[in-house]
Amino acid sequence: MIDLEFLISTLSLGSLYALLALGLVLVYGILKLVNFAYGEYLMVGGYAIYLSATYLNAPWWLTLIFAVLGAVLVSYLTELVAFRPVRSKSPNALIITSFAVSMFLQNIVLILISSRARPVSLPAFFSARVTILGATTPVRNLVIIGVTVVLLTALSLIMKKTVLGMAMRAAADQFTTTRLMGVPANVVISAAFVMSGLLAGVASIFWVSRSASVDPLSGAAPLLIAFIAVVMGGMHSTVGAVVGGYVYGLIFNLLSITLPASMISYRDAFMFALVVLFLLFRPEGIVKRGYTEERVG
């Protein structure tokens, strides 16, 4: 059961989930915003592929660039238009705003395009199968592992070596103090949203490639996965998010092969029950980091 095939599929699933979780945590770390609209950035990425392929006849590599750009743009715009004016209000107001933004994006797509799923064409080599050391797997599984390694390396270099990265890390720890040191809040927060959108855009390519279609509600599932992964990994660090993503991929694959067929449909419920247990017994997640969220009791 646990063979190379399982390993590759777990790694690729984990990579996708790690990207999802990381995008969510980047914004949460700085703004303490649980961004319900995050799933919609992926949905927008999917529609960007569909629209550019259908109406512009763009080649496949260009559609993928459009997907990332679309997600980045929408992420940045939502920050500018909705989150920035509400930022100074209560945390609940910010969360409700993100829920409203999510509803807005879903319904604007519903009105302008359609409620029906749209096909998303991805290059044929994505789903071509290759055999390595006796394990057969679609190429996209290998691509996403590679892409994730590159993105994670790049991101950690940005966070460690550049002034912006240092400012972001400082802001995630002590936002007020960081501002007092002369770091402009708007720039740091916008940067977090842009990076979050970038990760969502890249993830959207691999997300839609699995079902080869996109519909207005297709942001819900990745959002839930990002939530679970973040909680399991630890919501106060980017490392935690990545770890959470891979652990989620592992548990998901294990549940898929161990749960009896009649229980498979309850898999989401199991995952969420697990989250609740995690929060109760290890509220700081797998990766612990200095400051943790306060609990009432």
Place this chain on the structure above:
Amino acid sequence: MSGIQNITAFVKRHSTLPVLMVPIIIAGILISLFGSRLLIDVFTFFCISLSLALGAQMIIGNGGVLAWTHVGFVGIGAYVTGILVTPVSVKEMGVPNMYPFLVDLQMPVLPSIVVAGLVAAAIAAVIAYPLMRLNDFASVITLFATLVVIHVVMTQWDNVTNGPRTFFGLPQWTTLTIALIAAMLAIAVAYYFRESGLGLKLRATRDDRHAAAAIGINMINVRYLGFILSALVAGVSGGLWALYITSFSPKAFYMAEMFMLLAMLVIGGAGSVSGATAGAVVVSVARELLRQTESTINNAHVLPFEVYGLAQLVMAVLLVVVLIWRPSGVIGGQELRWPLFKRKDRAEDAAEQKLAA
């Protein structure tokens, strides 16, 4: 003499109740006498929405707990009522996989609604016990996760809910009069809850949990009780809703509906019963107008595609605008009183309004 004085004092002190109730009752009487079929439907639905929103206000507004689960408890109430009230023959046909003992269960309507509320409250009591300890991010995510779990169970447990398919065959029992009475009861319950010792403690924990703890308030306990009471109201309202709609599927108890409830609370102001009531009025009117607009556009075929989701789109924009412009809602955190614009404790209200934001 003292009796009359007592009554006057009572009315003065609780003038919020008549201020909120009288206009709605008058509107209800006028609509039931002169209103068109459509208007009666809209008003009945408004009354049900109002009791849903007020149930949510009890915990979201007073406790500051973003109880995403609320719409799930509404669903539980609806299904329990459906199972208890629907005739056996209809259940046998409509829900072929239902457990035999559930098929045989039958009850008159009123006790069924009470049982619906109690079941919702009991489930809330079980799941909320661990959840109320959590705060901020953890609280939001777990409550949201709980809604997802409730939804998954509703769509998968076809021995009880008929799975993702429609549950149908309920008698239409909820009329304008019944919905109106229920809404008035909901206003009274939500108002007295807010003014009660428990409600006051809950508001204290919302405003400053450390200060509340310092004066000996057990935050977990008050949240827990508030959550259960709110679920009780949700279950009863869900039963009334089900007996009005008569057929429904799990889709009706998920994000889109929760969004409408949140919109009511946020637009009017979650901090007070008056705010939630005003929000329910605004959202109900806007929703109906937008639905009319939608069908007009679709029937006229002026656009090459069908328009759906206009109501949610506009509500989302409205919600963000209200949060930016007046985060405590249009009414704010205080209750409306008589006389409307002469409040003795203005300073206290202002402080509360600021904190409720």
